Amino acid sequence: MNEPQVWVLIGVFAASMFGMITVVSTLFIHVVKAEIGGLRIEVLGEIRALDRDVTALYRNTFGIDRD
Template identity: 65%
Template structure:
């Protein structure tokens, strides 16, 4: 364990492992951020669609109440 070549190999191996861990962590973080962004975009679209449906239902219920009971819900 006193040979300089052994210590050099240990240093090179440690540097390689540290570099590989850094690269994998960076790539993983980018993938997670990208997936979260696409999920947000999908959810925003779905929520907007749901709001439109709720407005239609509210309008229909108001029309039914006005027609049936003569009550304005505004």
């Protein structure tokens, strides 16, 4: 354990592991943000469709002419 080469290898291994953890966590956060954005768009589309359906039912039920 007193050899300089051993300490260099330990340092290189530690630096590479730290770098890999950083890259993987950054990519994971990017994927999660993209999925949340897609889900937000999908939910907003469903809400708009539901609002349109409720408006149509309201107009039909209370006798309001459709435009």
